[in-house]
Structure formats: structure tokens, C-alpha cells
Amino acid sequence: MGETVGDEIKTENKKGEIDKLIMTANSLRMKGEYDQALNLLNEAEKIAKELRNDMRKRAMGDISHHKARTLQAMGRYKESLIEIEKAIRLRRKDPIQRVYSMFQRYILKTYAGMKILSKEAKETEKALLAAIVESEDAKQIGDFFQNLAYIEQKYRSVHKAILFYKTAMIFREEANDERGKAMTQARLAECYNQLADKEESQEFKFRALTYGLKALDYFKKVGDPERVKQMQSVFEDLLDYFKKVGDPVRIEQVQSVLEEL
Numbered sequence: 001m002g003e004t005v006g007d008e009i010k011t012e013n014k015k016g017e018i019d020k021l022i023m024t025a026n027s028l029r030m031k032g033e034y035d036q037a038l039n040l041l042n043e044a045e046k047i048a049k050e051l052r053n054d055m056r057k058r059a060m061g062d063i064s065h066h067k068a069r070t071l072q073a074m075g076r077y078k079e080s081l082i083e084i085e086k087a088i089r090l091r092r093k094d095p096i097q098r099v100y101s102m103f104q105r106y107i108l109k110t111y112a113g114m115k116i117l118s119k120e121a122k123e124t125e126k127a128l129l130a131a132i133v134e135s136e137d138a139k140q141i142g143d144f145f146q147n148l149a150y151i152e153q154k155y156r157s158v159h160k161a162i163l164f165y166k167t168a169m170i171f172r173e174e175a176n177d178e179r180g181k182a183m184t185q186a187r188l189a190e191c192y193n194q195l196a197d198k199e200e201s202q203e204f205k206f207r208a209l210t211y212g213l214k215a216l217d218y219f220k221k222v223g224d225p226e227r228v229k230q231m232q233s234v235f236e237d238l239l240d241y242f243k244k245v246g247d248p249v250r251i252e253q254v255q256s257v258l259e260e261l
Contacts, residue, residue: 018062021047022062022066025038030224038070057090065100068084080108084101088101095130096135102120103147106124121155128147138171142172150187179218182218183215185215186212186227189211189231196241208238209254215231219231235261
């Protein structure tokens with residue numbers, strides 16, 4: 001027996017409530033309010049269990065994905081890994097959302113110092129490339145190029161990573177994705193900082209500073225302490241460099257930035 005109109009309305013209301021709880025939890029996570037974020041996700045999970053079949057799996061996959069991100073931010077890496085593996089399984093029928101969870105597992109293992117299996121790495125890259133072809137959403141495509149860039153930056157070629165990040169930026173601009181642009185600018189700052197040390201290039205240090213300031217301005221404006229903290233090491237490296245070459249203007253500029261972090 002199928003759902004009545006009343007049942008369908010109740011289902012849509014529950015899905016809307018779950019989406020709202022996830023969105024609020026995500027905002028709390030970015031502000032560093034992790035316990036409150038987890039409480040809301042647990043509340044969403046209770047509602048999701050009342051949904052039927054595929055809708056329940058989809059909602060539970062979304063919740064597990066965001067639980068994993070929150071637990072990672074709290075340094076609870078083993079618990080985070082359990083949740084992200086669950087999300088990957090639950091999102092099996094949704095390849096676009098599944099690839100977000102696959103890459104989140106990659107990020108988690110990088111931060112936690114866990115071994116990334118060769119099979120996992122290949123599957124993640126293959127899924128990202130397939131998602132770029134399949135998606136018609138500029139924001140998603142920007143995310144996927146960013147994710148490919150991150151893999152290159154951490155494990156292979158920084159030059160190739162910059163190419164992917166700049167490609168991601170094209171799609172960020174098309175989607176008017178301000179947060180996405182800031183994320184890409186932050187990674188470009190890291191890349192140019194790395195290259196400058198390797199190739200002894202002052203120009204790359206200037207580029208790292210430019211991208212870093214743009215990203216930091218956004219993260220401070222929206223109140224994202226986690227991302228602000230991640231930027232700190234880039235500015236500390238830049239300060240050491242500008243002291244070494246004797247650039248008083250940029251020394252003062254970077255010192256001022258660090259004092260506000």
C-alpha cells in the first residue's frame with residue numbers, strides 16, 4: 001500500500017527538519033561548537049530512522065558524513081573513520097555525494113596520520129574524475145577539482161596541484177561560491193609557500209601572502225576559527241622568510257596578522 005498525501009507531507013516535513021538540523025550543526029562545527037553540533041546530528045538521526053528505505057539511507061548517509069567531519073575536528077579520529085565508512089556505504093546509490101565522503105576519508109587519514117591504502121587512493125581519484133564528468137553543478141565541479149589538487153599537493157606535484165586549484169577557482173567564480181574561493185585561495189597560499197622554499201622564489205612568497213590574506217579575510221568575516229587556525233602556519237613561515245630577506249614592510253604586515261589570530 002502506497003503513501004497517502006498526508007504521509008507524503010509528513011515525510012517531506014521530516015526531511016526538511018533533518019536538513020535544517022544538519023545545516024545548523026555544520027555552522028556550529030565551523031564556529032568550534034562541536035558538542036552542540038553532535039547533539040543536533042544525533043537529533044537528526046532519530047528523525048531519519050522514522051523514514052522509509054532509500055530516504056532513510058540517504059538521510060543517515062548525510063548525517064554520518066557530517067558526524068565524521070565534526071569528530072575529526074574534535075580529534076576523535078577513530079570514531080570519525082567509523083562514521084565516514086558508514087557514510088560511504090549508505091551513499092552507494094548517490095555517486096556525487098559518495099565521492100564527497102570518499103574524499104573526506106582521505107582528508108581524515110591525512111590529518112590523523114593513518115595509512116591511506118593504495119586501493120583507496122585510486123578509487124578516490126577515479127570517483128572524483130567521474131564526478132567531474134557527471135556533474136553539471138559548477139560548485140560541485142569546483143569542489144572536485146579542489147580535491148584532486150589536494151591529493152597532488154600532499155603526495156605528488158605542487159605545480160600540478162596549483163593547476164588544479166586554479167581550475168577549481170574558475171568554477172568557484174562561476175558558482176559565486178565565496179567560501180569555496182576562500183578555501184582555494186588558502187590552498188594556493190600553501191602551495192606557493194611550499195614552492196618558494198623549494199625554488200627560492202621571492203615572487204612565490206608574495207603570491208602566498210596575497211592568497212593567504214584573501215582567504216583569511218573571508219574566514220574571519222564568517223567566523224570560522226578552524227580555518228583561521230589552519231592559516232597560521234603559512235603566515236609564520238612567511239614572517240620567517242621576510243625577516244630573513246629584510247623586508248620591513250611585509251614583516252610588519254605579517255606580524256599584525258599573526259597578532260590577531
